[in-house]
Amino acid sequence: MWFTGTGSSVVGAAWANSAAASMLDLDDGHRRARGHPGAAVIPVAFAVAAEMGAGLEDLIASIVIGYEVGVSIAAARTTYGTTGTWSSYAVVATAAALRCASCSVVEHALAIAGESAPNSLFMSAPPLSFPTPESSDIKEGIPWSVVTGMLALDLAEGGFTGPRNILDSGLLYRFADVSPLGESLHICNAYYKLYCCCRHVHPPLEATLKLIEQYQLDAKAIEAIDIETYGGALRIANQTCPATLVDVQYSIPYCVALAGLAGRESLLPLTIDCLTYEGVSALANKVSLTVDAEIDKQFPARTLARVTIVCGGRRYVSEVTEPRGEAGDSLSWEELKAKYVAATRFHATGAQQKQLLAAVEELRSKADLEPLKACMSTSFEKSIARPNA
Template sequence: MSDRSTDGTEGLNENGMLGRVVSYIEAARRTPVSARARDAAFRCIIDLLGSAAAGVNQPGVRAVRSTALATMGTGGVPIWFSGASSTIIGAAWANSASASALDLDDGHRLARGHPGAAVIPAAFAVAGETGASLDEIINAIVIGYEVGVAIGAARTSYGNTGTWSAYAIVATAAALLLTPSDILAHALAIAGESAPNQLFASAPAPRVPAPEGSDVKEGIPWSVVTGLVALNLAEAGHTGPRNILDSARHYRFAEDLRLGADPHICKAYFKLYACCRHIHAPLDAMLQVIEQNAIDADTIDLMEVETTSGALRISNRTRPANIIDVQYSVPYCMALAALSGPHVLLPLMPDALGQENVMKLSEKVNLSLNMDFDARFPAETLARVSIIADGRRFVSEVTTPKGEASNPLSSDELEAKFRAATRMVLSTPRQEDVLKGISTARAGDMSALMTSLVSG
């Protein structure tokens, strides 16, 4: 325990933004979540566990897992679907890596990023060590989403998830550990200032060169390590710049900000394709036109995509070198789905690479900025697709992707996504064990769910 005062008052401006965040966490961790937020948390859990199982054998994930075990040691916290276990930090790091590897994890429009792949692995890891109750875990997850999304949305310039999710990790873990307010304030400040900078990947267009597809992606797993270590550092007496969120250059919070009033977790979106969210609206628009007009993909001469600046910012390689390149390419994903069907993107597998017919069709995809769509971004992500085939032009409706809070997946659709995403990794009985575990957890018993995550 630090020798610092833990009454939450010494040196901390309680009216500053960090003080307000601390006050929210302290109040929220003592208050049961609403039925609406609880249901949203379980929807996020089932989605995140499916994403993690789907990604568990990816090369970059295996590298994180072996490094976590080598550097952070073994312990009693499960590394999901692997049969291994590590310390809180090691397991949370590895589980976050598997959850974010295939770009199937949830997201949030306001923060323009992915809170679940950070928050849920951290919550489960800390709870696995402390024996937290189900209600405490759910509460911590709701708090983590709230803090992460609020801070991510307040950034004055775009930053990939890893630039803000360390705040969410501190909030999540501190809610479970009942961290005193002064230590919590320093931990948040340490995490915020030490988070992955993502300067190359977060840079605005034009990016010359565009970032090479790599396992680093948005820095989410390392932000989990950053957040958990920040909490340990603050506990040991390390300090951070507690006025960090008052920087007008870097953050602009809404004047009427009321943390927790309308929980951000209730507006998370879920993905049906293993690729960047910027690609989903063009995909849904294209698939709509193909289905409605019975278009043979081999007859397509041109696909014109009206979209937002976010979609134009990603790399969009028509001849991707690796799976991560595919995850960030509107043209390639559209061509792949047009020729083979959307199921090839749930999940995305290595055999998607190097297909000459896909590359040729992707070179027929033109992207353009629609200023009206961009004015509604990031609150909405819209696209319209025109397909020219056999001398005719077919135009989609203005499309928002399936899975948004305004167009949500049903519970049956989330379960169907889980089964499809994990079908190459988990046996059918194992899939049912996880789904049954989530069902019994909803009723108040986490034991079956925790057991279902342990073995490889």
């Protein structure tokens, strides 16, 4: 289990690392899938690669395959489903590639996984339904999809069968609208987050911060923040007085207010201090959310928002804003390294951060996986003092 110095079974390690990635809410995402393949695929790939003694090329190939299968199936769905409803397919593909499973086993494993995946019926309901889903540690069901996907492969290897025609259902899937596997690798079109919160939060967050910085606004003097965005963004809980960090991750008003008062670094990473930061709930209650028809038409291909801030009796209106890190304007390698350093600053020393970055550079330049494996197997758990709220 990464950076804990503690081991587990293959399923246990994959579950723990997937849960950590999902809980942090800094994992990558994919527009076509409307979800987060990496938090499921990558923990499984590392766990099964360790089990099989696989090398770097096989590890990377399994990750690419997992993204291809998972995103393709997610994009073919005729109805929206949170990541956990389709990432179990990606898990099967990733693990099966490393175990060199037969075609018959893969067929049944995919079918078992598809039928056994988290249903997320409540979280996958249409936008603006009642009641609004309550944020919880279940989130999108990604860690449980890891368990169901890996057990589906184990079952299929033992002769257990699944409904192999599940993906032939035109009621559930429409593959005619999906590019053939391998035509344009899905893993090359993932987006990256710069804040530990739901992607729906990022467009208005970026727009708000730009206005505050451009006009040197005093966040404490803001009278109102009006956010125009797409319907999906109104589907999350959006609490103005959150009780947990998960509540914060799913709240546009609170994250916007927190970043305005405490700075963008308060969301990379989120800490328990954010729940008691002075004035955040008061400012969050001044945030309004509405759906803009033109912006809504572009979702899910693009996630956009326009923000109007009223401060000192004047109105400041942003451009229609897209969050940073999208596939078409991806973060640079230096920006990704800076993100890692910022996100781990309370849990790793400077020496530990440098150790991991050096291990990744060894992998990039020399195709040597061993330094990274050694680094990930040691404990990086160190409580580092952080500023009080």
